[in-house]
Each structure stands twice: as structure tokens, then as C-alpha cells.
Amino acid sequence: MNASGETTSLFGVILAGGVGARFWPLSRAAYPKQVLRLLGTESMLHATIRRILPLIPAERLAVVTNAEQADVIRLDLHHYNLTDIPLWLEPQRKNTAAAVALAACRFYSCSPDACLAVFPADHYIQDEPAFLMGLLQGLRLAHRGYLVTFGIQPTRPETGYGYIKAGEPLDANGTSFQSAAFIEKPDLNRAQAFLQAGSYYWNSGIFLFRLPDILQALQNFLPEIYQKFAQLKDDDTPARLGEIYQDLPDISLDHGIMEKAPNVAVVPLNVGWSDVGSWGALHDLFPQDGRGNVQLGRTIDQGSRDCLFFTQDRLVATLGLDNIIVVDTPDATLVCHRQQAQQVKDLVRMLEEKDCVETKQHLTVERPWGSYTVKDSGPGYKVKQVVVAPGKRLSLQLHNIRAEHWVVVQGTALATVGKQQHRLAANESIYVPPQTAHRLENPGTDPLVIIEVQTGPYLEEDDIVRLEDDFWREVTAAN
């Protein structure tokens, strides 16, 4: 068996359809966990892709997400120059069985003998070389006909994960096992027993199998999903995919197949894994000071213990706290007890019921050309700081209702308003009347920053007609 020979037939799919509401207020409906830079400067999605590129190059990868999140995922891929990786959009949010079936069918049509690895988009892995070695071990088992799962040695009696019981060893080194049982999230007593027993592993949600084997398993154990996807064609329209998804069962791959199939293997991974499931998990992943605190951002503390303080540009000062999480963003702050970090999800549901805008969007919105930040708004006006990256330009657009006043405050702007082009330096301004085609461009090598004052009776983002665009965004033919 030859490793390089094996991996050329290995495809990968990244499941990036989650919301990650537990990371509110950093996560928003339009800014899910997988694009957050929770652990440094790269998004969780990018870390997931970068980590596996040595084994699976971009041309054999795909990202599956749902239509609602298409823009933000595409922007993240764009940001990291990963636009070659296809983005497959599920018309509805189903569960992992459907997403894996979609990927398996799509890859099968071009490479029916290949293997497929499945990765959640939002996990952390500390020891990446060891992780790749584990995947290679899984690949060998897949070639032997196993549906391979990857198990994490438990370090605490966690009740929030599923467990896999390891059975008979499948190799001489004891680095892989037949799966003896799949156990749904246990209660604390059982979780403690699993921890002591030693032969139970957390289910990491990472899988690897030959395409024919997973399709056979789908046919055997989830025939209602298999039948639907058997009708899938390469050139299916979104509408056609919508029909396929309409009545699909909402079931996980674990529950639908792995619990039932006889040929399931588990490869234990000792790689410093975390699913980064909540702010509490983040507290565990960062170095703590002598009092057990993790302080990220502009925080000043006196006398607190075992806390996580996470801020962006605002100042957060803390005093005498114990096991408290404070997460601060420009428009919303969360303060919660560390033991309740999982319940942030319920809190977000409450906020959504009250229609709080802070669950939807950040004040800063990233765009393929740069970003904008809402700095002020009131009846009849909105103020944005707009940053355009060097050499980039916004779409040629017009607004039916609002007018815009642009003041250049850093860099140089090339402003098209109507048929005129104007080159504006810092401290120069221009007025853009309603219903006038306009475009903002940064012709320089430094970032361009403008202050945009919008006025008018309607100031929402959907008052925009895009006439031309440098990116993937839909344009409307001009009259």
C-alpha cells in the first residue's frame, strides 16, 4: 500500500452550514461561527481547509453550506484566495446525512472509486501533523471497506458529546478498532463510567469512507435519502435541488448510519482536539494567567478568578468576578456565568424573539472590496465608515431613495458620479444624489477610508441597484 497512491483518490467535504449561536455576540445570523477568528487571525473554516491541504488539495475539496450562508462563506473563501473550492448550497438546513449524501453523489459521478473525508468546519486541532497521520490511518481502513470514524480520548465526563465504544483492534499496533457501539450524549453517571473504562471515545464528527461504501450504507440504512439523491444530476438547478431536499429526513450521519452499519471503525486521535463548542471551551484553549483568567482585547481586571474577558475595541473593566465570561462587541455585550455558556444559545433565541438587530448583523460588515461600519444612525440619516482595499472598487450602483455625502479621510478615491470621474484626496468631499449611478474605487496602494453620510427616508441595504460588479454579486441591467 502506497500513501501517495492512496491520497490521490481522497476527496474532502467541509460541512459549513452551522450557526454557532453559542458564540453570540461575536457570531451573528449573517456571521456564523465557522468564519469567526476565535483562535487567532484565521477563520475556523480556513483553519479547517489549510490543515488538510497537505493531504487533499483544493481541487479535490468542496464546502457544503446552506443558501442563506452562501455570501458569508464565499467571502471567507475569497478572503483566503480559496475561490477554486466549489461551494455547494443546500436549499434547506437539513442534517449531516443529507449533506454527506450530496457530497458523496457529486464526487461519485466523477470518481466512483475514490474515498471521501468529512470535516466539520469549526473545530480546533492543535497537533496538525498527528492529525494528518490519523487521516492516513483512516484511509487505509477505508480501503479495507470500513466506514471510518475518528475518536477523541475523553479528558472529562462530558455529557455534551456522543461516544464511540472501541471493540476488536483492527491493526497490530492498536491504533484502530472495530466500533462496538455508538452512544448518544450520555448522562453524567454514564459519562463518568466511560471515562474510567478507557475504551470509549468522543465522536469527533470526522469521517472517512470509500464512496461506494457510503452510498451502499445510505441505500441500506437511509433509503429515503438515497432514493432522492439517486435522481441528482451534475447540472441540477437550485429549483431541482429544492425538490430533492423538500421531504428529506433531518437526521445525522451518526444516527442514521454509523450506529447501524456493521463495518464501522474508529481511529483514536490524540491531537489536541476541541470542538470549541462555547465560550467556556475557548477559556480552556487560551493560556490563563495566575488566577485562571483569559483576557483577550482591551480589558483591565482587578481580583477576578477563572474568567474569560473577550473584547474588541471598547474598554471592559472587571472587578472581583469568579467564573464569569464577558464578551464585548461594538454594539452588544454578553455577561454570563461560565457554567451557563451552553445556554447562550437559548439567550439568542430570546433576543431573536424580541427582534433584536444585534442577533442579525455586526456594525462592521465585510465585503469583497473591504468593509463598512455603521457609526451612527437616526431618523433620516446613517453614517458609515467605508474602507476600500488598495486597487479594489465597489460595484457601479445607484440608490433609488437615499443620497450620500462622501468625505475622504484617508487615502485617495476615484469617485464616479453620473458620467463624471473625480479624483479625491483626504479632506475632499463629493455628493451623490439619489438615482445617480456611482462607483467608489481605491486607485492607490494604501487603504482608502471615507465617511459616508446617507440621508433620506429609507436607508436599508436593499435600496441598491448593482449595474456592474467586480465580484460574484448579482447585477441588474441598467435601463
Add this chain to the structure above:
Amino acid sequence: MNASGETTSLFGVILAGGVGARFWPLSRAAYPKQVLRLLGTESMLHATIRRILPLIPAERLAVVTNAEQADVIRLDLHHYNLTDIPLWLEPQRKNTAAAVALAACRFYSCSPDACLAVFPADHYIQDEPAFLMGLLQGLRLAHRGYLVTFGIQPTRPETGYGYIKAGEPLDANGTSFQSAAFIEKPDLNRAQAFLQAGSYYWNSGIFLFRLPDILQALQNFLPEIYQKFAQLKDDDTPARLGEIYQDLPDISLDHGIMEKAPNVAVVPLNVGWSDVGSWGALHDLFPQDGRGNVQLGRTIDQGSRDCLFFTQDRLVATLGLDNIIVVDTPDATLVCHRQQAQQVKDLVRMLEEKDCVETKQHLTVERPWGSYTVKDSGPGYKVKQVVVAPGKRLSLQLHNIRAEHWVVVQGTALATVGKQQHRLAANESIYVPPQTAHRLENPGTDPLVIIEVQTGPYLEEDDIVRLEDDFWREVTAAN
């Protein structure tokens, strides 16, 4: 004895020189506790004045503060149309003995037989009629030659206050007593004993005495202060006052006189008094929900107990907290344990050592003509929202360095730039070059709101030359 006859000879001085750092981040160096609207819509200072006006009209009142706080105190008096009340500025922050000596000498020079009542500017009193009755009772005792203190029946073994031990009754109803002892802040054991004994009162810091009596007491017990103020003249310059203050001892009236004088009386007040000494005290003054929480502002909570959540316009969401105080302002957030609310003062000292701008000024700054709010700033620019009250105008001014772009977003502006006047409606803008005299006026009956984008290499508030002003602010003769 005739009440109206008495009160015509009653003067009042309000001591408004405190900082109130325990109320950070709502209090700032430039925005002290006495001007905060902690308990509703009026400032603590205004509440103090309004409460005593039925007994002491404005023409017999004075406010003492220090030179640093002159602007903010004057603005607060202006806001409530109390500009007739003189503001006496101490050149240095000394203690209450000096402030009372200053007031006593000033009032003595015009009314040598009058009485003087002394009020801290930052206390809360629930039952105002009962409070006025207590003052009248004190006035009767002052006329009998007593230095009168006002005592609060303790409701807890507080270690943060001084106590007064009541001695022999001074009237048949038992509503006033000779003071038997003044006790500095006791330890918990003594405080518990005082609470049980029943004849000990908290020292409220409110005093009342005849001017000759307090001057005599100063001469007897604080001769080094008395000698200095004996040189005071009505027309003293700030420089002369500076000389008087230079070597004054830093001592409280309680410690310097009340502990030592033989003719001290105490009038118990049962008036719902609070010194509103910390965020913890504020928690006690507001109605609590079924779980003991006080929520003021835009807060959403799930499952917390005995907490205070105080926000302005931002969203604060809280989850599973116990005895936690969260105070949120546009640029800074405090999270502290309720038992540590007193230590906020130390935290502010830490922030000051780190030179945090958030200890100095708010993003919104009130002015006699309205207010401005810093909405964004970066290298070379600053964005302000400026609100001008109907009929008001800013000073005629110029900036040596910065330029300004004004966009009217609500109301109507009369903009003077150089020699030209321009009437601007919403969605109109104008440019103000550096070194150009300009003035912004609201000629309308609704508030005027403009967005001001400042550009230039220096953007601090002190780049201003005031040429004319409608208010009390210093103007520079134009060239």
C-alpha cells in the same frame, strides 16, 4: 418663635466638589457624580437644590466646588436655569472644613447674624417634606447656639460611615439631642453594637449653625484655618484665594470641629436618606424584580439574581449571574461583584495610571448650546454628531489646524463661514476651511443635527479660538 422669621436669616451652601469615582464608567473626571442623573431625570445637584428651595430661596444659596469642576457645575446650573446661584471656586481640593469656612466668611460679611445650612450635593432623600421639617428643627437649635448635625437611624451595621452618639434630649419630644460622641468609621463589631444600642446615628454630613457660632468654633478648634479666612475680602482675586488655600490643612468639619466642640446637637432624620455611595447603593434604591434584579436600560436577562444591570443605548445580555453589577456606557463597560462596588474607586485609579481616556470624558459632551458625540476617529480624522437646541448657537470660532465638513441631517442650520451666511436644510452640506471664522446656529424650533467630519493632523478640543460667545466662556479678541 416664628418659622418664617427664622428662615429669612437662613443661608445654604452646597458642597459640590466631589468626584464620585465609584460611579465610573458613568462618572468621569469631567462629569462627576453630582451632575449624574442616577435616580431619574434630574442631576443629584439639582435635586439637592430643588429640595431645599422651599426653605432657602436661590438668592440665599451658594455652590462651592473646585476650579477644575467649574465648567460642568456651571453647565448643570445653566441647564436648570439656576444661574443666579453663585458658584464659589476653591483653588485647590481641600476638605469640608475649608469649604464651610469659605462659605461662612462670605455670608458673614453681608449677614453676620444669619444661620448657615451645609448640604452635600450628591445625596438622595425620599421624604422631602419630612426633611424640611428636620431642617426647621435644626434651625431652632442653631438659634439656641448649637452646632447642629443631622443623624440617620442605621438600618445595617455599616462600616463606611461615621456615627454620632445621641446624649441628653434637647426637647420634650425627643426629636433632638446633645451629641455625646462623634465616632469615625467603626469596624464591624462596633457597628453591630451601635445598631443594637439604638442611640447611634449615621452622620449625614448635613449641618446647620449660626454664622457667629461656626466662626467661633473655627477660631477655637481650627485656628490655622480661621486665621487664613479672616484675611478674606469680598473682592478677592482667584490669585489671592490661591494664597489663602495654599497651606490650609486638609481636614473635615466633623473631625476638625464637631468631634471637639461642646455645643453640638444631633437631629435624627427619618426621611429615606441615602448617600448613594456606590452602584450597590443604587441597587437598593430601585424597585427589584422577583429575583432581586434591577434592570435599567436596554438589558435582557435570563436567570440572574440580585444583580444591577445599567445600560444606555447598547444591548447588554446577561445569563445566570448572581450578585453582579454591569454598567454599560458607549465607550466603556464595568462588570463587578456587588460586594466590591466600593472598590470601583481603586479600579479607576488603575485606569488613570494606564492613562485610559475613558476616565476623563464621555463620548457625548454637553454644552450650553446642546451636545456633541464622538462617533468615529482615526488617524487624521474625527466624526462628531452635533445637536444644537432650538434657537441656540455655538460660539463664533475658528480652528488653526483642522477643517470641518458639515452635513445637516435633521432640522435647519444657519451656517456662518467667513463673511457668508448659509441656510442649510437636511441633506445639505458645507465646508469650513482651517483658519476661517465660523458659527453654527439653529434658527428653527426643532433640534438641529449635523454630522461633522473633522480632518487634519491635530484634532483636539483645544484647537479653538472663540471670537464671540452667547455663554460664559472665555473669548479671544480677533486680530
